[in-house]
Amino acid sequence: xxxxxxxxxxxxxxxxxxxxxxxxxxxxxxxxxxxxxxxxxxxxxxxxxxxxxxxxxxxxxxxxxxxxxxxxxxxxxxxxxxxxxxxxxxxxxxxxxxxxxxxxxxxxxxxxxxxxxxxxxxxxxxxxxxxxxxxxxxxxxxxxxxxxxxxxxxxxxxxxxxxxxxxxxxxxxxxxxxxxxxxxxxxxxxxxxxxxxxxxxxxxxxxxxxxxxxxxxxxxxxxxxxxxxxxxxxxxxxxxxxxxxxxxxxxxxxxxxxxxxxxxxxxxxxxxxxxxxxxxxxxxxxxxxxxxxxxxxxxxxxxxxxxxxxxxxxxxxxxxxxxxxxxxxxxxxxxxxxxxxx
Amino acid sequence: xxxxxxxxxxxxxxxxxxxxxxxxxxxxxxxxxxxxxxxxxxxxxxxxxxxxxxxxxxxxxxxxxxxxxxxxxxxxxxxxxxxxxxxxxxxxxxxxxxxxxxxxxxxxxxxxxxxxxxxxxxxxxxxxxxxxxxxxxxxxxxxxxxxxxxxxxxxxxxxxxxxxxxxxxxxxxxxxxxxxxxxxxxxxxxxxxxxxxxxxxxxxxxxxxxxxxxxxxxxxxxxxxxxxxxxxxxxxxxxxxxxxxxxxxxxxxxxxxxxxxxxx
Numbered sequence: 001x002x003x004x005x006x007x008x009x010x011x012x013x014x015x016x017x018x019x020x021x022x023x024x025x026x027x028x029x030x031x032x033x034x035x036x037x038x039x040x041x042x043x044x045x046x047x048x049x050x051x052x053x054x055x056x057x058x059x060x061x062x063x064x065x066x067x068x069x070x071x072x073x074x075x076x077x078x079x080x081x082x083x084x085x086x087x088x089x090x091x092x093x094x095x096x097x098x099x100x101x102x103x104x105x106x107x108x109x110x111x112x113x114x115x116x117x118x119x120x121x122x123x124x125x126x127x128x129x130x131x132x133x134x135x136x137x138x139x140x141x142x143x144x145x146x147x148x149x150x151x152x153x154x155x156x157x158x159x160x161x162x163x164x165x166x167x168x169x170x171x172x173x174x175x176x177x178x179x180x181x182x183x184x185x186x187x188x189x190x191x192x193x194x195x196x197x198x199x200x201x202x203x204x205x206x207x208x209x210x211x212x213x214x215x216x217x218x219x220x221x222x223x224x225x226x227x228x229x230x231x232x233x234x235x236x237x238x239x240x241x242x243x244x245x246x247x248x249x250x251x252x253x254x255x256x257x258x259x260x261x262x263x264x265x266x267x268x269x270x271x272x273x274x275x276x277x278x279x280x281x282x283x284x285x286x287x288x289x290x291x292x293x294x295x296x297x298x299x300x301x302x303x304x305x306x307x308x309x310x311x312x313x314x315x316x317x318x319x320x321x322x323x324x325x326x327x328x329x330x331x332x333x334x335x336x337x338x339x340x341x342x
Numbered sequence: 343x344x345x346x347x348x349x350x351x352x353x354x355x356x357x358x359x360x361x362x363x364x365x366x367x368x369x370x371x372x373x374x375x376x377x378x379x380x381x382x383x384x385x386x387x388x389x390x391x392x393x394x395x396x397x398x399x400x401x402x403x404x405x406x407x408x409x410x411x412x413x414x415x416x417x418x419x420x421x422x423x424x425x426x427x428x429x430x431x432x433x434x435x436x437x438x439x440x441x442x443x444x445x446x447x448x449x450x451x452x453x454x455x456x457x458x459x460x461x462x463x464x465x466x467x468x469x470x471x472x473x474x475x476x477x478x479x480x481x482x483x484x485x486x487x488x489x490x491x492x493x494x495x496x497x498x499x500x501x502x503x504x505x506x507x508x509x510x511x512x513x514x515x516x517x518x519x520x521x522x523x524x525x526x527x528x529x530x531x532x533x534x535x536x537x538x539x540x541x542x543x544x545x546x547x548x549x550x551x552x553x554x555x556x557x558x559x560x561x562x563x564x565x566x567x568x569x570x571x572x573x574x575x576x577x578x579x580x581x582x583x584x585x586x587x588x589x590x591x592x593x594x595x596x597x598x599x600x601x602x603x604x605x606x
Contacts, residue, residue, distance in 0.1 A: 191463065198462040198469060199476070202449045205438050213436035216398065217512060218424035218452040227459050273440070318440075 034189070038182055042175055051174035051246075052286060057181035058242035060282035061188045063266050064275065065235020068192065070264065071272035072201065073228035074208030079119070079135035080263045082142045083233045085255025086115050087240025089146065089153055092161050092250060101164040105241055112237030113230055120229040139257055146252050158251030161244040177246045184238055192275050195231075204228050205273075258302075265309045271321025280320050349519050349552045350411030350427075351376035352397060357406035359392050359576075366392040368576045369406070374569070376411075379546055379553040381567035381584070383560075385597055388573040390556045391433060394522050397554070398430040399423040410520060425453055429513045430522035433556075435505050437512075439498040443489055444480060446497055446508050451476040453516035476515075483515045486548065487541055503534040507541070514545055521553045527562055535559060539566045560588060572597070 041053035066080045087108045094104040115138075123134045146153045153159060164171035164180055171177040195201040203224045206214035211221050244250050253259070266285040271277025292301040316323045352374040359367040367389045374380045382390045395401035397408055399420035407416040415423055429450070437446050454476065457468040484490045487507045492500060497508060506526060513521055526542070527535045539562055546553055557563050563570060563584060570587040572579040574596040580587050587593055 194465055195463065197473065198465075199448070199451060199456045199472065200459050200462040202445060203452065205441055205445065206449045209438040209441075210436040212400070213432065213512075214449070215420045216400075216424060216430050216432070216436075217450045217516070218421050218429075219449070220421060231463070 030193075034186065038186075041178060047174045050178050052290060054174060054178040054181045054246045055243070056282050056286045057178065057185040058239050058246055059263075059266075059286050060185050060239075060279050061242060062236050062239035062263055063270065063278040063281040063285070064188050064192045065232040065239065066263050066267050067272060067275070067278040067281075068195065068204070068235065069228050069232035070267055071274065071277070072195075072208060073204040073225060075225055075228060076129070076132040076264075077135045077229070077232070078132050078257060078260050078264070079139040079142075080232065080236050081255045081257075081259030082135075082139035083112055083115065083236030084240035084243060084259070085142055085146070085250075085252075086112055086233075087237030088161075088244040088250045088255065089159075089240075090237070091241045091244040092154070092159050093152060095162045095244075101166065101241075101245060104245075105238065108237045108241045109234055112233045116230045116233030117226075119233075120226045135260075136257065139255075139260060143252055143256055154251075156252060158249055160249050161247075163248055164245040171245045172248060181242050181246060184242060188235060188238065189275060189279075192278070196275075200224075200227065262305065265305055269308060269312050269319055271319030271323075274319075274321045277319050277321040349377040349550050350413075352520055352552055352554065353409040354393070354397065355407045355409070357393070357396055357408070358404045359389075359396055359401055360404045366401075366576050367396065370573070370576075370578050371406075372571050372578060372581065374552060374554055374571070376552055377550050378568045379542070379555060379566055380569040380571060381563040382554055382556045382571050382573065383558070383563060383587070383593075383597065384573035384579070387575065388596075389576040390573055391524055392576070393573065394430060394524050394554065394556060397520075398428055398522055400430075424518075427453070427519035428522065429453070429516065429518035429520070431509050431513050431524060431526060433524040433528060435502075435509050437497045437505060437508055440496060442494050442496055443484070443500070443504075443508050443511075444493045447480045447483060447489075447511045447515050448476055450512035450515040451479060453518065454479070479515050479517075480511075483511045486514075486545060487511050503530050503537075506530065506534075506538070510538075510541070510545075514549065517549045517551070519551055521551050523553070523555045525556050525558065527557060527559055535562050538562075542566060564588070 041050050045053060062080065062084055066077065069075050069077055069080075090108045090111045091104045094107050099107070119135065119138050123131050147156055149155065150157070164177075166180060169176040169180055171180050203214065203219045206217070206219050207221050207224045214221055214224075240255070243254070262285050263281075266281030267278060268281075269284055270279065270281030288305065289298065289301045292298050292304070312319055318325070353372070355371050357367050357370040358365065370389070370393065372393075382393060384390050392401060396403055399415075399418060399422075403416060407414055409415065410426060410428060413426070415426060415428070418426065438449070454472070456462070457466065457472055462469045462472075481490070484493055487510065489504065489507055489511060492504060497505060500508070506529070510523065510526060513523070527538050530538060542553070542555070543566065555563075555566060557566075567584055569581070570584050571581045572587050572590070572593045579596060580590045580593050
């Protein structure tokens with residue numbers, strides 16, 4: 001979350017010292033909460049839902065990345081799933097050439113960075129719709145490239161990816177897949193939280209809210225946008241690597257424009273600009289289609305997704321997280337008033 | 343030229359700014375004394391904000407030059423001028439509304455040497471040193487401006503006067519040598535104005551700088567500024583001490599529409 005460490009008002013605002021001695025206990029609390037929630041699927045769910053939970057972990061890495069680009073920096077990308085595709089197909093190509101998951105991951109990060117540089121540097125000065133259009137073109141280009149390189153990528157038929165093998169862990173086992181995905185998801189989350197405490201993270205917020213104000217204090221606006229784009233692309237690439245290893249099968253529709261739009265919807269519904277929102281978004285994007293499938297109405301998902309986006313955009317622009325924060329503030333505000341009047 | 347405190351003087355030479363056919367500034371040559379608080383006055387459309395924009399690099403200059411100390415900064419962009427020590431506030435408050443006061447102020451530390459993006463992202467030791475330094479600077483400024491208790495509040499929860507101060511804090515946090523404030527008292531009530539003047543005076547004593555304040559309020563200018571420049575219709579009109587400038591007949595005509603001596 002964009003520096004919840006810093007943004008959250010202190011209870012009653014009593015202690016006037018700024019930001020001292022709040023870091024370590026809060027960090028421990030967060031790690032504990034993360035650990036407790038992470039322990040739920042393996043302890044309580046059956047194999048199928050553990051498998052879905054592993055996918056949530058993979059998609060969380062993707063939404064965290066998109067949140068850095070859109071939620072924090074205010075730049076719209078319609079190619080985030082394409083960057084997942086870059087990661088997934090790089091994983092596939094590396095795997096078919098006999099490289100293990102660690103080498104795959106290194107290659108994924110490298111290729112994602114190069115692809116992101118190629119897309120973002122020429123579009124440095126673009127923003128808003130124009131950047132969105134360029135990312136759209138990149139997505140189409142990738143889809144075309146995959147379709148026309150059947151020998152290398154499996155083309156429209158998709159491709160089976162070998163499971164990850166880390167020692168005794170084998171990602172074709174749902175529980176193992178979950179445990180493997182937990183590590184990168186936790187690291188990605190830690191970096192996203194940490195980003196909110198850095199000047200780099202603040203530059204992004206400044207660029208999102210007022211480029212003029214950002215420049216007035218010396219922020220390099222274009223460079224900040226490119227940095228955000230690179231970070232988000234690496235996140236997407238890592239998510240694609242996880243997705244390929246966990247599901248064991250990838251195909252172009254997994255990474256097409258619709259997939260990108262769903263990721264975008266996920267971030268907005270969860271709450272743009274917050275780490276928690278990105279996680280809620282990931283849960284939404286993985287579990288919602290399942291819910292509709294279970295209800296026997298899989299075709300309703302896109303429609304309901306669109307309607308939900310419209311409702312969120314109109315009624316709760318800060319998403320689920322913003323809604324929760326407002327409710328919490330109201331509850332606490334009442335209590336604070338009582339304390340104040342004593 | 344610099345004073346002992348290190349604050350440079352600011353000079354423009356033959357500055358002309360055009361918006362299409364309209365000349366917003368015509369051949370303006372002014373010199374703002376080093377280490378002083380100068381007031382920039384004039385009726386609406388006099389070119390006060392344009393002059394501020396030209397000095398801070400927000401407006402392209404058609405002719406003329408801008409100098410900070412001995413350095414000609416005419417060719418520098420906004421960002422480079424900021425890094426060179428020229429930092430401004432805006433007439434309309436431009437803040438990150440959904441972020442905390444502290445975050446808004448910390449953004450202003452951009453001018454201080456920051457570790458590269460990778461070092462920041464990976465939380466290398468240089469990042470922690472920079473963070474401690476920035477937090478110390480922000481804490482000092484927030485204390486100075488009386489905002490310490492609001493440090494963790496979201497900006498959009500604050501009253502207008504406090505939001506103004508947050509913007510001033512963002513400007514001040516990196517101790518720039520040239521501070522340009524565009525109507526910092528706009529929208530404040532009488533009490534708020536006096537408080538702001540007191541705060542700016544206090545800031546100026548603690549961190550010597552060359553401060554330029556665009557302001558309408560004659561009393562505020564008189565109490566805050568030791569030097570005043572009057573503009574009218576994009577041209578230089580008069581400069582000097584507040585008493586000299588406000589006592590000037592031409593200034594009174596341009597500013598009050600009559601040569602009255604009500605305030606003089």
